[in-house]
Amino acid sequence: MWEWDTMKSWRLIYLTLAFAAFVLLISWFLAFPIKTPFNYNDIFVESSILALIIAGNYFIHVLMNPQLKLGWAILTLGFLVDIFDEFTKEPR
Numbered sequence: 001m002w003e004w005d006t007m008k009s010w011r012l013i014y015l016t017l018a019f020a021a022f023v024l025l026i027s028w029f030l031a032f033p034i035k036t037p038f039n040y041n042d043i044f045v046e047s048s049i050l051a052l053i054i055a056g057n058y059f060i061h062v063l064m065n066p067q068l069k070l071g072w073a074i075l076t077l078g079f080l081v082d083i084f085d086e087f088t089k090e091p092r
Contacts, residue, residue, distance in 0.1 A: 017073055021080055028081070032088035043086050050079045 053076050060072045 013069075017077075021077065024077070024080065025084065028084045029088065032090055034087060035089045039086060043083070046079070046083045046086060050076070050083055053079055 053072075057072060057076065060068055
């Protein structure tokens with residue numbers, strides 16, 4: 001079973017990552033103008049992929065490998081940015 005300190009530290013890490021995602025969301029939409037019209041098909045596909053990655057987070061957490069958890073968190077934030085760019089015009 002898990003020790004209480006380990007559970008508290010991982011909750012803090014996930015809370016920090018959620019806060020980082022929120023800050024990324026706000027700063028992304030302040031930095032780039034909104035694009036219209038949206039490509040709803042692309043948004044649906046990328047959102048589905050992100051949902052699978054977030055669901056896979058549970059299985060990564062069960063494996064308890066710190067390097068894998070860090071890599072998975074970076075992958076999740078990368079796909080989050082990939083969804084953000086569907087709503088904004090970035091310079092090419």
